Amino acid sequence: MHTELHAAGDPAVAALAAARPLLVDVRPAGDVVPALAAGAVGHAGPPIHPRAMCAPMRTALAVALAIEGRAPDAAAALDLLDAGAIDVRPNHDMGGVGPMSGAVTASMPVLVARDAATGREAWCPLNEGSGKVLRYGADGPEVVARLEWMRDVLGPALAGALREHGPLDLLEVQGRALELGDECHHRTEAGSRLAHDALAPWLPEDVRAFILNNGQFFLNLAMVSAKLAMVCAADVPGSSLLTVIARNGVEVGIQLSGTGSQWFVGPAALPDPARLIDPYTLEDMNPDLGDSAIVEVYGLGALALSASPLAAPSVGLSFDDAPGLMQRFRTIAAADHPDLRLYEPAPVPAILGVDARLVVDTGIRPPVHTGIAHREPGVGQIGGGVTHPPFEAFEAAIEELDARVAAVPA
Structure with missing residues (x-):
């Protein structure tokens, strides 16, 4: 196996092999990331000025800031972004990850993963599902309503289920998902079902239905697991x-x-x-x-x-x-x-x-x-x-x- 060869010569690979990501909590991002608590907004990818961003990312960040109450609407939020009045940071630079545009603000619930051995942590927002969603730059009442429900219902429900269940071993879930036909990125249906089944006894019906109808739910769990493992390395x-x-x-x-x-x-x-x-x-x-x-x-x-x-x-x-x-x-x-x-x-x-x-x-x-x-x-x-x-x-x-x-x- 490559593991023995490379781990012996590279402590980073040894640390990666030893990482054991556990999903331990779901909390508001501002409780986890000091920069977000101080008013920053996170985005995907390397650093970029808002005026240089692609259209889906510009819109997603503006909508997220409006929902956060930082501006009366997305157009006003975009003006603030372009003027440099908002602290804009890559998620990776703050210890986390986000899919597509990766827009993250303080009130959004994030998955918190912790390494069993080192105690290091990483975070990722929850998956919204398909269709018109913020990560693709969508606006409108249904987008806002879903995000508010995720903040007020989904996040707290998942946090409560994890308290009852205990930490969810993400490596174990991914191992089973691979066996069932996922590759844990573009195909995550098996992982989503496995995560649902593990936490279902402590979840309300609307949360269970949301997870079962969202085959991409596990993508964000796979992302936070991978980010944490790379933090360890x-x-x-x-x-x-x-x-x-x-x-x-x-x-x-x-x-x-x-x-x-x-x-x-x-x-x-x-x-x-x-x-x-x-x-x-x-x-x-x-x-x-x-x-x-x-x-x-x-x-x-x-x-x-x-x-x-x-x-x-x-x-x-x-x-x-x-x-x-x-x-x-x-x-x-x-x-x-x-x-x-x-x-x-x-x-x-x-x-x-x-x-x-x-x-x-x-x-x-x-x-x-x-x-x-x-x-x-x-x-x-x-x-x-x-x-x-x-x-x-x-x-x-x-x-x-x-x-x-x-x-x-x-």
């Missing part, structure tokens, strides 16, 4: 372990364990291949968007394609190509996962992490399964596809890593 000098891929719809940024919180960026690409919902066309697609690529950074999602026959066609791939693709993906893997298995059909270790140096050496970039946002706000998801982070970001990151290593006195 971060900041190891000299390590080329990839710890972040994040997209803001204009640029894609990456981070490495050995370079800490420094961003390395390149242009966001359009999904290719892409499977679009009729009548949308390639011209309708927004470039790569969202923090959910953290699932691939961990080693699941597109890197677990062989687990999910249903995920492949949903992103424009043929499942017949999975064996060859998986062989390719394993050439950039940091290690084999010590606990998670893929069924191909015989069980084999899942990939654990991505080695950025191997990406540069081979020219193979880690693929990302993604929902495709319409370039106009409010339309929502128009399909699914595969994207790849920019190669130049990996080259710059490895160059910086090597410079830091060379600067350390012998």
Whole structure:
């Protein structure tokens, strides 16, 4: 197995292998993130000025701020954003993640995951479901009503269920979900059902119905699990372990364990291949968007394609190509996962992490399964596809890593 080889030489990979994310609470974001409590708003991807954001993200942040009461309406909130009157920060820089636009404000409920051994934590907002939703830049009474219900009912109900159930072992749920045909990013129906079943005895009927009717519910749990695992593996000098891929719809940024919180960026690409919902066309697609690529950074999602026959066609791939693709993906893997298995059909270790140096050496970039946002706000998801982070970001990151290593006195 790769795990023994790489863990022996890279403490970051050993820390990643040891991470055991537990879902422990659901709390208002402002109770978890000091910057949000002080008035900041979070967004997906690397840093970007509001005037440079793609349309879905601009609208999502403006709507979120209006709901928060920071402005009388979204138009006024957008004026504040463009004037630089609002502290705007990447979610990753605040220790969390958010799907698509990733808009997060203080009152929004967030999933809180804690590592069993180290006590480190990470967070992610709750999944709204499909259709007209904030993360795609939707506005309107139904969007606001759903977010208010999530704040006032869903979040507290989940928190209460976790108090009764105890921490939910996210690694255990993902292991079972992989066995049932999820890849834990674009396909999360099994994980959503498993999470529901674990907490159902303590949930009210409307919350149970919401989770059962939202196959994407578990995506955000997989995201917070992966983010926490990468937090555990971060900041190891000299390590080329990839710890972040994040997209803001204009640029894609990456981070490495050995370079800490420094961003390395390149242009966001359009999904290719892409499977679009009729009548949308390639011209309708927004470039790569969202923090959910953290699932691939961990080693699941597109890197677990062989687990999910249903995920492949949903992103424009043929499942017949999975064996060859998986062989390719394993050439950039940091290690084999010590606990998670893929069924191909015989069980084999899942990939654990991505080695950025191997990406540069081979020219193979880690693929990302993604929902495709319409370039106009409010339309929502128009399909699914595969994207790849920019190669130049990996080259710059490895160059910086090597410079830091060379600067350390012998």
